[in-house]
Amino acid sequence: MRVLAAMSGGVDSAVAAARLVDAGHEVVGVHLALSKNPETYRSGARGCCSLEDSHDARRAADVLGIPFYVWDFAERFAEDVVSDFVAEYAAGRTPNPCLRCNEKIKFAAVLERGRALGFDAVATGHYARVRTGGGRVSLYRSREAAKDQSYVLGVLDADQLQHSLFPLGDDTAKAQVRAEAAARGLSLAKKPDSHDICFIPTGDTAGFLHSRLGRRSGDILDGAGEVVGAHSGSHQFTVGQRHGLHLSVPAADGQPRYVTAVDPVRNTVTVGPRASLAVRVIEGIRPTWTEQYVPGTWDALVQVRAHGEAMPATVTASADGVRIELAAAAFGIAPGQAAVYYDGDRVVGSATIAATAA
Template identity: 65%
Template structure:
């Protein structure tokens, strides 16, 4: 097959490209230039979209012996990921830009362009497995190494996208991949993993959002409505946050307080004890299915954040809304996050959380 290897400049994508070539495929490497000003994105160990990453990807392609190109996807990335990130925080939600990038850039814009150019599939260094079911459909499953499993951020893929994808690393550990990269002579063998948000150059997300959104004054209140402090923007807070609240005085019972709710119109941020974060139900919108959608109620597990715990659940689809009842309550779940549904190790699909239901029948959180 003719395959396009998306090469980020890290060790995983380099080894994935090398394995695709070893398997006999006609491989071409491509690095995605995602920033209109690459110096504004992270560099070094914390980056994934920098100029040095592009150079690392090029050197890896040379060692592997495959053609290499850089595709400018900066406009698409800014519109679909960065602008969405800003709008979601302004609306009081907590988005995951990596899921959005996978959905709109790596497995939509890139795959569409690849297929139009005559490629059969896109290969990436994500840790997930693809298996062919008895009916011939391609299913996505968790990676063998659950510590590195990235199926959560791939839960936005459709069945057609999965059918044109390759994930060669799904049966390996990170240490095994690094040792293989070293044997292959790849300079990125021991390059640190990227972390956090690539387009927030200094890692200060609240400060970055303040620069984009300006000052939007509001107050932090307790559950009784008492004003504890003023703030300059509710976008600086997330559901479940404990650190950085700067409340000035402790709660009456001396226990720490957490963000329970964010009301972006008034700018009111409500805080309270940790146990009031517990939710036992979710509503999801914009569902995406990696195969056939559930028919009736599905007993399953769900994951609510990257590298988070699995929760036993029952889900049912009602039109374009996904209802999730959690058998194991979860803490600190915010609208805007993704709920990814699993049947065993198989990824069923995902939805964007629009509301949560607190334990003991409290009013749903926005």
């Protein structure tokens, strides 16, 4: 096959590309330029968007002896990922930009261009598995549970999965990947994993949002509607948040309080005890399906965070959305997050959380 290997400049994508070369595929490496000024996105070896990362990716391609190109997706990334991130926070929701990047950039824009150029598939260093059988391609969790990234791939559809390869998903531990990179002479074998959000170089999400949305003073309220603090913009908060509240009135019972609601229209943030975060019902919109639409009511495991617990639930699906009823209460689930539903280790699909209820 002719395979387009997305090379972020990290060790995972480099080893994934190397394995494809070993398997006899015709491999071409591509690095995605996601910012007109890469230094504004990430410094050092912490992410996937810095100038250093593009150099690392090129050096890895040279070691592997494969062609290498840099593709400029800065404008589309800014519109589909960064602007979406800001708009979601402005609306009082909590987005996952990595999931959105996979959906809109890596497995949509890149795959579209790659197929137009005659490539059969796009490969990445994600820890997940694809299996073919019965005329379908299915997405599964990685066997390396600690590194499983199937959650952020849950938005992919059947057509995208048919043209996606994940060479690290079967039985590979991170230590093995680093050892393999070193044995292959790849200088990035000891490069740290990426963390945080690639387009926020300081890790200061609140500061980034202030720079895009400005500051707007508002009240922090308790469950009774009493003012217990002040803030400089409701967009900097997310449901379940505990730190950074700086409340002026302590709780009567002395227990910590958490953000329970964000109202962008009134510019208020409501706080309460942990118990008030309990969720048993999730309403999801914009459902996606990795294989096919599965109507009706069925049992599933549901995950709402990239490294969160898979929770037993009952899912009722329609063409417009899903209703998820958890077997046990979960805490701190925020609108805007993705709910990814599984049948065992197989990914069935995902939806954007629109509302929750106790």
